[in-house]
Amino acid sequence: MSDQPIPTTAVPTNPEGKPAAKLRLRLEIERNPSGQGNPWWMTIVSIILALVFCGIFIALNGMNPITVYAKMLRGAFGTSFGFTETLVKAIPLLLCGLGVSIAYRISVWNIGAEGQFVIGAMAATAVTVYWPNLPAYAAIPTMIVLSIVAGGIWGLLTAIPKTHFQVNELITSLMLNYVALLALDYVVFGPWKDPQGFNFPGTPMFTETQSLPVLGDTRLHFGLVFAVIAIIVYAVMIRYTRWGYELRLIGANAEAARNAGIGIKKHILVVMLISGGLAGLAGMSEVSGVTHRLMYGISPGYGYTAIIVAWLARLNPIGLVISSVLFAGLIVGGYSVQTIGLPSSISEMIQGSILFFLIAGATIGKIRIKRSA
Amino acid sequence: MDLFTQLLVAAVSSGTPLLFATLGGILIERSGIIQLGAEGLMLMGAVTACLTYLNTESLPITLLAVFAVCALLGVLHAFLTVTLHANQIVSGLAMTMFGSGFSAYLGKSVSGTPLPMSVPKLHLPWIENVPVIGDLFGRLDMLTWFSFLLVIVMHLFIHRTSWGLHMRAIGDNPSTADVMGIHVQAFRYGYVIVGSMLIGLAGADLLLVYSPTWIEGMTAGRGWIAVALIIFARWNPLRALFCAYFFGALDTLGFRIQLITSHIPPYFLKMIPYILTILVLMVLGYRNRNKPSGSPEALGVPYIREQRF
Numbered sequence: 001m002s003d004q005p006i007p008t009t010a011v012p013t014n015p016e017g018k019p020a021a022k023l024r025l026r027l028e029i030e031r032n033p034s035g036q037g038n039p040w041w042m043t044i045v046s047i048i049l050a051l052v053f054c055g056i057f058i059a060l061n062g063m064n065p066i067t068v069y070a071k072m073l074r075g076a077f078g079t080s081f082g083f084t085e086t087l088v089k090a091i092p093l094l095l096c097g098l099g100v101s102i103a104y105r106i107s108v109w110n111i112g113a114e115g116q117f118v119i120g121a122m123a124a125t126a127v128t129v130y131w132p133n134l135p136a137y138a139a140i141p142t143m144i145v146l147s148i149v150a151g152g153i154w155g156l157l158t159a160i161p162k163t164h165f166q167v168n169e170l171i172t173s174l175m176l177n178y179v180a181l182l183a184l185d186y187v188v189f190g191p192w193k194d195p196q197g198f199n200f201p202g203t204p205m206f207t208e209t210q211s212l213p214v215l216g217d218t219r220l221h222f223g224l225v226f227a228v229i230a231i232i233v234y235a236v237m238i239r240y241t242r243w244g245y246e247l248r249l250i251g252a253n254a255e256a257a258r259n260a261g262i263g264i265k266k267h268i269l270v271v272m273l274i275s276g277g278l279a280g281l282a283g284m285s286e287v288s289g290v291t292h293r294l295m296y297g298i299s300p301g302y303g304y305t306a307i308i309v310a311w312l313a314r315l316n317p318i319g320l321v322i323s324s325v326l327f328a329g330l331i332v333g334g335y336s337v338q339t340i341g342l343p344s345s346i347s348e349m350i351q352g353s354i355l356f357f358l359i360a361g362a363t364i365g366k367i368r369i370k371r372s373a
Numbered sequence: 374m375d376l377f378t379q380l381l382v383a384a385v386s387s388g389t390p391l392l393f394a395t396l397g398g399i400l401i402e403r404s405g406i407i408q409l410g411a412e413g414l415m416l417m418g419a420v421t422a423c424l425t426y427l428n429t430e431s432l433p434i435t436l437l438a439v440f441a442v443c444a445l446l447g448v449l450h451a452f453l454t455v456t457l458h459a460n461q462i463v464s465g466l467a468m469t470m471f472g473s474g475f476s477a478y479l480g481k482s483v484s485g486t487p488l489p490m491s492v493p494k495l496h497l498p499w500i501e502n503v504p505v506i507g508d509l510f511g512r513l514d515m516l517t518w519f520s521f522l523l524v525i526v527m528h529l530f531i532h533r534t535s536w537g538l539h540m541r542a543i544g545d546n547p548s549t550a551d552v553m554g555i556h557v558q559a560f561r562y563g564y565v566i567v568g569s570m571l572i573g574l575a576g577a578d579l580l581l582v583y584s585p586t587w588i589e590g591m592t593a594g595r596g597w598i599a600v601a602l603i604i605f606a607r608w609n610p611l612r613a614l615f616c617a618y619f620f621g622a623l624d625t626l627g628f629r630i631q632l633i634t635s636h637i638p639p640y641f642l643k644m645i646p647y648i649l650t651i652l653v654l655m656v657l658g659y660r661n662r663n664k665p666s667g668s669p670e671a672l673g674v675p676y677i678r679e680q681r682f
Contacts, residue, residue, distance in 0.1 A: 057475070057478070109462055111466065161651060161654065161655050161658070165654070165655040165658035165659050165662075166658040166661075166662060167651065167654040167655055167658050168601075168604065168654070170409065170462070170600075171597060171600060171601045171604075171650065171651075171654065172651050172654070174594065174597045175594070175597065175598075175601075175647040175648070175650050175651050176647070176651070178593070178594050178644070178647045179644050179647050179648060182640045182641075182643050182644050183640070183644075185640050186638055186640035186641065189640075190638060190640075304470060307466060307470075308470070311463060343477060343478055343481045345473075345474050345477035345478045345481070345589070346474070346478055347474075348470065348473060348474030348477065348478075349471060349474035349475045349477075349478050350474075351470055351474065352413075352467055352468075352469075352470035352471025352472070352473075352474050352475070353467075353471055355463065355466065355467035355470060355471075356449070356453065356464070356467045356468075356471060359453060359457075359459040359460055359463050359464055359467065360452075360453055360457055360459060362459065362460075363453075363457040363458055363459050364457065
């Protein structure tokens, strides 16, 4: 971990030095809630085990799992087109994953990044629909600000019931995902539908002034810069500011933090505002940088994948970069195996099993063999 | 049938899957394990039911297959949370993600294939002619009758038997239960497995009775609504019955309003259950702000023998 660990409650150990009648070994699980001190290779072992596990089902389906994985790997990282596509997909994953990481730091279980992403994308598109003639220097900043604000407000809709009405944020954030997706359906099938779009459920294409600049003739867009800036700001803030310190303290021991006079409610509200804002920004960069229009099914589940991205990274900034590229590769690889007759939902299946093996591995990594009397 | 009776009948038929999932969740959470994988379990139950029924056309085999698959997933959740003391929230999320992905993967070939009528209805001629009650109970299918029975059995089990007392002890204070000689880990395994089977049955009921066609992600958040219903019902099976039917009615209300007036876009009507879930939880949280929520006291805390907390 990049940040210094905060000492948590002492791990109960066996009293040493007592005369033992008979030497025995026993397994004990260290209680360390933040998951620190877990060897990094455990993460890799978990991923490999998850791939083996899913490989069994692929084999049962009559395919050679090694061929399938090789094809996924080639599709995602093997060609320059595939690799840029992976990076393009990593941008929303990184922004959303960073957003949920900040919330998970203080055990606020925001699983609403999907909805916050969609609302951000809608807010950005609203600028193109209602002020179509803004010049680029006005359109792009307005889209950015509006998407962050809209995503942040959507995040607050999860935070306020939690802080003031004791409502579990898991349920609220998930319910709001469905509301956001229905709102998206309403605008793309209804008022914002492109009149010249042959009934395609999407808005008209954005103009040049409403699109983020791209790198050369690739699809890699300026959103990458947002993501990198966000990660750096997060890494610095969490380590060097009072706010970051308080977040780490709440994460390590909420009760102690409350006793130390830290306003947990205020932190929850701020964290959810930021978390939603980042997902909203991801939505903006997706419509303005990649699809250039708002359309039905704008997100292939970025908000949900972001949860695993954050967990795999153990909320660590560098880890977030690595895991978002990895999972973006998994999504792109999932598309590439469609050509050999496998559904792309295979990548979703692998994601779920990686999460299973990850949490199992996190505990197994903490098992210590101890001598006991 | 007048409109009110129609709404009642619709509430029961769309509330039954929610009821099964809520009952399963209550069983798991009463033993102290958080259950957030309901969405994934329901999808796995539904896809298993669809595949087995299309291949065997036998309801008993279908239900057995659903139980077997969901029991296995229950073992997985129990192994992670009870044996390995893994984070129960994340294990549930993983279950949801794995379930949605794996069910989509399995159901690809049968997606959109309508199923023939599969669950027999129980005709009660002596009750069918009574107004309202006849419409409500005269032609219910077997699974719905089973859900009524299950509510009563679970209520009696939790509140009137020594096993139920043990279960509540495990959920509220596992170390005391352990001292009393109750095998905490084994019972937690048992309740997680049986509860997961019930949640799987919820998915099977949704597919076999409510909308007999497998579509990817067909539960549309019902698993999560069931998670909320556990809280509304305060971990009590009898309350769960009313809560599930209330949400079942909401689910169909949008559809009814659409039939009456076409001015409101259907997307907004579909939002009703989700928004109302949040609002009801808020009202409940505000009213009970100084009262205990009724949740098992050790919910979410892994029980580790010989270790202090």
